[in-house]
Amino acid sequence: QVQLVESGGGLVQDGGSLRLSCAVSGRTISSTDMCWFRQAPGKEREFVSAILRIRLSGGSIYYGDSVKGRFTISRDDVKNTVYLQISSLKPEDTAVYYCAAKATMGSIQSVSSYAYWGQGTQVTVSS
Numbered sequence: 717q718v719q720l721v722e723s724g725g726g727l728v729q730d731g732g733s734l735r736l737s738c739a740v741s742g743r744t745i746s747s748t749d750m751c752w753f754r755q756a757p758g759k760e761r762e763f764v765s766a767i768l769r770i771r772l773s774g775g776s777i778y779y780g781d782s783v784k785g786r787f788t789i790s791r792d793d794v795k796n797t798v799y800l801q802i803s804s805l806k807p808e809d810t811a812v813y814y815c816a817a818k819a820t821m822g823s824i825q826s827v828s829s830y831a832y833w834g835q836g837t838q839v840t841v842s843s
Contacts, residue, residue: 718742718832720815725837728805736800736837738815743832746770746793749818751830752800754811754839763825764813765789765800778824783809805841812836 724736738750752764767789768776777789788801798815815834822829 718817720817720832720834722813722815722834722837725813725839727840727842730805730807730841730843732805732841733801733803734805734839736802736813736815736839738798738800738834740796740798740815740817743817744793745791745796745798745817749773749824750791750798751816751818751824752789752798752813753816753827753830754809754813755836756808756811759811761814761827762811766818766824767791767798768824780825802839805839807841807843810839810841812838 719741721739747769749768751766753761754764755761763780764783766778786804790799814836816830817832818829819831820829
């Protein structure tokens with residue numbers, strides 16, 4: 717059984733930083749395309765960042781346009797955990813952040829490509 721558990725969210729001031737974690741069990745992250753999405757109230761789930769499997773994809777990293785230069789995705793294969801360092805936060809970054817594991821050949825930016833999801837962690841940025 718695959719389980720993803722996010723943590724690290726919270727309330728932070730404009731310009732602040734947080735590190736989100738996604739602990740994975742039942743699947744080896746080094747051989748899985750892993751991703752972060754976020755969903756703000758009343759909006760669709762939005763692609764944030766992806767870190768691809770090492771084999772065949774070389775661990776390539778991608779970011780959504782709205783977070784480039786501010787967010788950093790990384791992976792600890794020993795702990796089987798994916799991280800998202802989020803910096804220079806803005807009020808518009810307020811959302812529930814979800815970790816997901818890809819299980820299909822679809823686009824890394826497509827919600828439907830991901831078979832496994834965590835419960836989400838709330839990030840709130842105050843102005």
